[in-house]
Amino acid sequence: MQMIYSAQEMNRTIQQLKEKGQTIGFVPTMGYLHEGHQSLIRHAKAMCDIVVLSIFVNPAQFGPNEDFETYPRDIKRDKIIAEKEGVNIVFNPNVDEMYPLGESMLVTVKDRVDVLCGSSRPGHFDGVATILVKLFNIVMPDKVFFGLKDAQQVAVVDSMIKNFHYPIQLVPCQTIREKDGLAKSSRNIRLSSDERKEAVHLYQGLKEGLLLVNKGERSAAHIKSQVTLYLETHLRLGKIDYVEVLGYPDLQSKELLNGRFIIACAVQYEHARLIDNIVANVNNKLEGEPYAANINEK
Ligand code: AMP
Numbered sequence: 001m002q003m004i005y006s007a008q009e010m011n012r013t014i015q016q017l018k019e020k021g022q023t024i025g026f027v028p029t030m031g032y033l034h035e036g037h038q039s040l041i042r043h044a045k046a047m048c049d050i051v052v053l054s055i056f057v058n059p060a061q062f063g064p065n066e067d068f069e070t071y072p073r074d075i076k077r078d079k080i081i082a083e084k085e086g087v088n089i090v091f092n093p094n095v096d097e098m099y100p101l102g103e104s105m106l107v108t109v110k111d112r113v114d115v116l117c118g119s120s121r122p123g124h125f126d127g128v129a130t131i132l133v134k135l136f137n138i139v140m141p142d143k144v145f146f147g148l149k150d151a152q153q154v155a156v157v158d159s160m161i162k163n164f165h166y167p168i169q170l171v172p173c174q175t176i177r178e179k180d181g182l183a184k185s186s187r188n189i190r191l192s193s194d195e196r197k198e199a200v201h202l203y204q205g206l207k208e209g210l211l212l213v214n215k216g217e218r219s220a221a222h223i224k225s226q227v228t229l230y231l232e233t234h235l236r237l238g239k240i241d242y243v244e245v246l247g248y249p250d251l252q253s254k255e256l257l258n259g260r261f262i263i264a265c266a267v268q269y270e271h272a273r274l275i276d277n278i279v280a281n282v283n284n285k286l287e288g289e290p291y292a293a294n295i296n297e298k
Pocket of ligand 1: 028031037039040148175176183184185186
C-alpha cells in the first residue's frame with residue numbers, strides 16, 4: 001500500500017495508472033476508520049482495479065462552533081485497517097496541501113441544502129463540495145463510493161457530478177450499523193455510556209416511520225409527527241435537531257410520498273451530534289435499501 005501526501009504526486013500516480021488502463025475507485029473519508037468505511041472500500045475493490053482512500057479532516061466543512069479540532073484522528077490505526085482491506089493508495093494530505101491559497105475560493109451549493117443538515121449546519125455542504133472538487137480533480141476517479149449514512153451528502157454529490165460534468169459514477173452504499181441498529185460513526189466514541197444506550201432509539205424511531213409507510217401511510221406530515229413523537233418519548237439525554245420526511249434524492253417536501261423517499265433525523269448529545277436516515281421506495285416494500293446502485297431510479 002502506497003502512502004501519498006502531495007497532490008501533485010497523487011495526480012501523477014493516477015495518470016500513470018490510467019495510462020496502463022487501470023480503473024480508479026475512490027473512497028473519500030475523514031479517517032478514524034470503522035466498518036462503514038470498510039464496506040465502501042470493499043465495494044470499490046469489487047468494482048475497480050485500484051482503490052484510493054483519502055483521509056483528510058476538512059476544515060471548510062466544520063462550522064466555527066463545531067468539532068474540527070477534536071474530531072477523532074488516528075492515522076496509524078487507519079493505515080493498518082486500510083492495508084488489511086487491500087487499499088492500493090492512501091492519500092493523506094495536510095491542510096496547506098489541500099488549501100494552498102487558504103479558503104480563497106469555495107464552491108457554493110444551492111441545490112438540496114435548504115433542509116436537514118444543510119439548514120442546521122450553514123456552509124457545511126459548500127465545504128464538502130469544495131473539498132470534493134479538489135479531490136476529484138486530483139484523483140480523477142472512475143467511480144466514487146459514498147455511504148447512505150450521509151444521504152444528503154450523496155444527494156449533493158449526485159447533483160455536483162451532473163452540474164460540473166464529472167465523468168464519474170456515484171455508487172451509494174448501504175449504512176452499516178452496530179448490532180443494536182446504531183449507525184456506525186467515528187463520533188460514536190464521544191457518547192457517554194447512557195447516551196450510547198439511548199442512541200439506539202434514533203434508528204428505532206426511523207423504523208417506526210418506515211413501518212407506517214409499509215402499512216400504506218403516505219402522508220409525510222403524519223409520518224414525521226409519529227417519528228418525532230417516538231423520539232420525544234424515548235430520548236431523555238439527546239435533543240432532537242430535526243426529523244424530516246422528504247422525497248429522495250431531490251429532498252423536496254411532499255404532501256404524499258411516492259417513489260423514493262427519506263426519513264431522516266439528527267440528535268444532539270453533549271459531545272456528539274448523531275444523524276441517521278432510512279432511504280426507501282414506496283413501490284418496493286423495503287426495510288431500507290440494501291444497496292442503492294442508482295439513486296435516480298423511480
Ligand atoms: P466520514 O469519514 O465520516 O466523512 O465518512 C466517509 C464516508 O464513509 C462517507 O461516504 C460516509 O457516508 C461513509 N460512512 C460513514 N459512516 C458510515 C456507515 N455507518 N455506513 C456506511 N457508510 C458510512
